[in-house]
Amino acid sequence: MAPDQKDPVRMSYAQTVTAADLRAHLEVLASDAYEGRETAKKGQKMAAEYIKNRFRELGIPELPSGGYYQNVPLEEFLPGNGTVTAGTQSFSFGKDFFYTSGTTDQNLTAPEMVFAGYGIETKGWKDYGKQKHTGKVVIILADEPVDATGKSMITGTTEKSDWSTQRRLKINSARDRGAKALFIVLPEYEKRKQEMQHAIETTTLQLKGVKDEPRMPVLYISPQMANALLGEKTDVLALREKINRKGKSKSIAVKQPCSIVIQREKREVITENVLGYLEGSDLKNELIVITAHYDHIGMEGNVVFNGADDDGTGTVTILELAEAFVKAKKDGKGPRRSILFMTVSGEEKGLLGSEWYSEHPVFPLSQTVCNLNIDMIGRSDPEHEKDTAAYLYLIGSDKLSSQLKVVSETANNTYCGIKLDYRYDAPDDPNFFYYRSDHYNFARKNVPVIFYFNGTHADYHKETDEVNKINFPLMERRARLVFYTAWEIANRDARIVVDKK
Ligand SMILES: [Zn+2]
Structure with a gap:
């Protein structure tokens, strides 16, 4: 035919x-x-x-x-475990910080930490500039700078930019600068944790026996935990006010090691x-x-x-x-x-x-x-x-x-x-x-x-x-x-x- x-x-x-x-x-x-x-x-x-x-x-x-x-x-993995230690201080999953599903297990130590403002790098706002942060824990604020009238300093309007809505942007920026881990400070920690509950509870599935490469961990942390990490005299929310008021970023070096251990809950399905x-x-x-x-x-x-x-x-x-x-x-x-x-x-x-x-x-x-x-x-x-x-x-x-x-x-x-x-x-x-x-x-x-x-x-x-x-x-x-x-x-x-x- x-x-x-x-x-x-x-x-x-x-x-x-x-x-x-x-x-x-x-x-x-x-x-x-x-x-x-x-x-x-x-x-x-x-x-x-x-x-x-x-x-x-x-x-x-x-x-x-x-x-x-x-x-x-x-194998099904579920967020639920983890400890961060810095000096004599120890922080725990849920109370002080959380991570979302998709995070891999970790066991790492970074020799230093650095606070890098909002972690934004764009025309008109530079939290990093030419600085590299290879091997460090980078600590940044969630969202983006706003002026006294509530306008974003990135967009110039009350609309938020992608830096607030697309979490990938900040993560990639930190990774590009060599960050070993990224801590994002949530000003309203408990409220935001509630809002992100689905992302925390969604499980990650993998074929049994497949080992995944650890990815740079991203932890959402409370302002209290940020204050403790940055040193007694720092009030991270006051610091945020100051950055917003001055319309200029600020970075703080913390010469102290920080260790992160994440062991997700696991079950076979x-x-x-x-x-x-x-x-x-x-x-x-x-x-x-x-x-x-x-x-x-x-x-x-x-x-x-x-x-x-x-x-x-x-x-x-x-x-x-x-x-x-x-x-x-x-x-x-x-x-x-x-x-x-x-x-x-x-x-x-x-x-x-x-x-x-x-x-x-x-x-x-x-x-x-x-x-x-x-x-x-x-x-x-x-x-x-x-x-x-x-x-x-x-x-x-x-x-x-x-x-x-x-x-x-x-x-x-x-x-x-x-x-x-x-x-x-x-x-x-x-x-x-x-x-x-x-x-x-x-x-x-x-x-x-x-x-x-x-x-x-x-x-x-x-x-x-x-x-x-x-x-x-x-x-x-x-x-x-x-x-x-x-x-x-x-x-x-x-x-x-x-x-x-
Ligand atoms: Zn499909």
Whole structure:
């Protein structure tokens, strides 16, 4: 069959991938009952159960090892421990300081400390100037200088600058100057600690046994602790008043060592990748892996982050694709190569489920022809919001195999007519999407990938990423593109060739 001729057989199975079915599954998985599907939590387990039951209902057999799950062992870390000592003084987690999740364990001593104003370095305000603080603990004030009328000295208006709102800025500035640790003084310590409770209570997950490089610790400290560190005569809040009043920074050298020990609380947990394996016919030893992550970011208080687009859409697309290929197989039109429909967990915690799979593949990676990864295909980004033409970003399609992109384009031109956008393949693209979803764990093992993505939008990682904002007809077209591409790769005579590095 010429590639540009329409094949009624595959079209008939593509038509089983429907907007109505996609919606029906998504309305369950992205409902509040699933609590935002946070990795290793109740909602994620419920979602795993739903996907597993669907695979079973379709008649997909259990894995050779039994069941449908690949267990992924994790370690969960929680802020909760730590001591800072300087001279004869000792400070403890919670009472005097705290750190947020994402902080690594520490055991370090710095020979000196330095107070460096607000830790801001920008046009018109210089807390560092040319000074380096290599190896020291740098102590700075939170927020930014304001004058007597409440205007920021950075913006010149009552609006705060990014230095107050983007914590990365101050952290990077201190790190660039060689700081060994950063202490940020919170004027209203108890109140701010309350406000940051979620960031403290969120756990960090890692694959079991993986050691992480310690990162520069960032501790939020009380004014009392700052006073004690800076010396008896210093009142850090009075010092702040003085800096604000004079409109000029002030630095204080403290020639005293400071030690930081952080040992986070740790417990072992398990999450699950859910695998539906459909055996091929004459080329069954070769495999196509179609992935989407079914985990999302959980809840904050009572607010549920349902992650309808991210990545409920990819998850339910997998269910629909599995149904289509199972039907084809029942009719004797099954794929020649095997297909693994795999919904992975731990993506939002750092691509953990796919990393575990790529290190412990259930089917050999050498036999894995390609990975098609779907992560967010139900929405439009701001640029396309008013556009009626269907579009989709494809990422990585020609990075390892030039054939893969050709197959994908042919499938699209023949059956789908979606405007494919490759802008994120640009090597200088600052978003690095190629590294940011589960396909990357296949690509780094030299398995060719395509990442299907609608781009980010205002609801990305917000509680407003809801089912009622999904464009199901558009999603259906995109899901069918994945179907046609998979069909071609699964059934063509020659395996896709890896011809690039
Ligand atoms: Zn995602």
